[in-house]
Each structure stands twice: as C-alpha cells, then as structure tokens.
Amino acid sequence: MFCPKCRYEYVAGIKECPGCREALVEELAQDHQPAQNSESKLKPGYSKPVTVFATADAGLLAVVKSILDGAGIKYFARNELIQGILPVQSGAFNSLVEIQVRPEDADDARALLDVKGV
Ligand SMILES: [Zn+2]
Numbered sequence: 236m237f238c239p240k241c242r243y244e245y246v247a248g249i250k251e252c253p254g255c256r257e258a259l260v261e262e263l264a265q266d267h268q269p270a271q272n273s274e275s276k277l278k279p280g281y282s283k284p285v286t287v288f289a290t291a292d293a294g295l296l297a298v299v300k301s302i303l304d305g306a307g308i309k310y311f312a313r314n315e316l317i318q319g320i321l322p323v324q325s326g327a328f329n330s331l332v333e334i335q336v337r338p339e340d341a342d343d344a345r346a347l348l349d350v351k352g353v
Pocket of ligand 1: 238239240241242243252253254255256257
C-alpha cells in the first residue's frame with residue numbers, strides 16, 4: 236500500500252498514511268520512466284549512432300567506457316537481451332551491451348579500442 240501524497244510504502248492492512256492522513260492506494264501512478272537510459276549521453280534525434288563495440292562482460296564494458304571517457308568521446312550503452320541463447324536464470328548477465336557512438340566519432344572510437352586491444 237502506498238501513500239499517493241508522500242509516496243511512502245506501507246505494509247498491507249494500513250489504510251491511511253500516518254503522516255499525511257491520505258487514504259493509501261494499491262499502486263502509485265507511474266509518472267516517471269525507469270532510469271534505464273541514464274547512461275545515454277546522446278541527445279535524442281541526433282544522427283544515428285554506430286555500434287563500435289558489444290559485450291556481455293561487465294568488466295570489459297567498464298574498460299571500454301573508461302577509454303571512451305578518457306578520449307572525450309560521447310557514447311551510449313544500449314542493452315540488448317540475448318533471447319533464446321542463454322538461460323533466463325542468468326538474469327543480469329543475460330544481456331549484451333552495445334556501445335554506440337555518433338557516426339563522426341566511430342572511427343576514433345574503433346581506433347582507440349583497437350590500440351587498447353579490447
Ligand atoms: Zn503520506
């Protein structure tokens with residue numbers, strides 16, 4: 236149960252928020268999107284991004300990101316579930332992350348990643 240005013244969650248059985256005196260509701264209205272694209276540094280409507288790297292390895296991904304950060308290249312990490320290849324149970328590790336950059340940065344990004352041997 237949730238208070239629609241302060242959005243605090245209460246255990247089932249409580250009918251009213253002790254703080255706001257608001258009647259609790261079953262679910263809060265979803266008025267904001269989950270921050271799934273928080274890593275996006277590209278503005279929407281920009282030129283079509285180019286995938287320069289893809290991995291399901293979180294450690295490698297961190298290396299690639301630090302290389303691009305260090306070079307000042309703006310990138311976008313896009314998650315893609317590998318459906319039907321890996322068992323669903325592997326959860327978070329079941330996703331391939333694509334590193335995408337602006338077309339004008341693609342060559343630089345590829346060159347950097349080649350040099351670092353990733
Ligand atoms: Zn409240």
